[in-house]
Amino acid sequence: MVTDDLALRRQACFALYAASRALTDVYRPILDEFGLTYPQYLVLLVLWERPDEARSVSELGAELRLDSGTLSPLLKRLEGAGLVARRRSVRDERRVEVGLTEQGRALRERVCDVPLRIAQATGLGLDELVALRDTLTRVTDTIHRQKEQ
């Protein structure tokens, strides 16, 4: 029956959209303690993986799948907060290198229990959470692979 196929509650996509916003709602008060938004926190996650290595805007964009239209103003806000430093690459002046400041590196220690706090809010066990992550990653990769062809 076509009628039911369009019912909101049947849509996996709505479930995904709703869950994503609900989780961001959980993050908001927690990250607010550090003056961060969720996308800003994601940028820091990337930089914290190799804290002494600067990344270009497009490298960050490739990891997070965000373009310069989103990242440029976001990075300016992180710079304004004193967490990252931006400077033109000497070797290629088109590139802007984004690195952590001392303050940005230090924030990492204060934030490291955030994932656990979030995981608890989901009500899922660690195994379920891993399974969910892997399913979603597979969906995302499938979509991106199709887009490239």
Added chain:
Amino acid sequence: MVTDDLALRRQACFALYAASRALTDVYRPILDEFGLTYPQYLVLLVLWERPDEARSVSELGAELRLDSGTLSPLLKRLEGAGLVARRRSVRDERRVEVGLTEQGRALRERVCDVPLRIAQATGLGLDELVALRDTLTRVTDTIHRQKEQ
């Protein structure tokens, strides 16, 4: 090891955020044929469930978990597109009733194969898709239940 716990690829939340945006990317060109954005499409999904019954802004908001700050301008755009009609309730003049226009009802037939096209893009089987939807709905409900207490 704390280092790895913060790695981007380990975060289920990033997987959720990335998958949600990737799926919206799949919707965009499809909904563009109808001049719709994804949130606008969601509003129509709600209205199409009972096409002859108007809903208040807050009823729509309860279904979609969106507030009037998001819905008011969105509904004005749907009205501008000729798909919905808004009018003040006679019984309670605080309320605004949102109903489908004839054009809005007619759009449903043209859109009814959209879910199938999206499902195919995910690369998941129908059973996996249902399981994913149910897991995500459970996460969302858990979070919202906690918020109310």
Added chain:
DNA sequence: GCCAGATAAATTGTGCACAACTTAATTGTG
């Protein structure tokens, strides 16, 4: 060495999301 095409980041414009606030109408309690 020159220049057409490619690349990197920023800018502009539109449309969500959401917090905080405003305005208007309604409801409950004395």
Added chain:
DNA sequence: CACAATTAAGTTGTGCACAATTTATCTGGC
């Protein structure tokens, strides 16, 4: 009945997302 508290929708301001465009730089072919 009066009026304080509540409720509904809209408005304002901030921060993403993303398309389209702009500006600056670089690269490869000649």
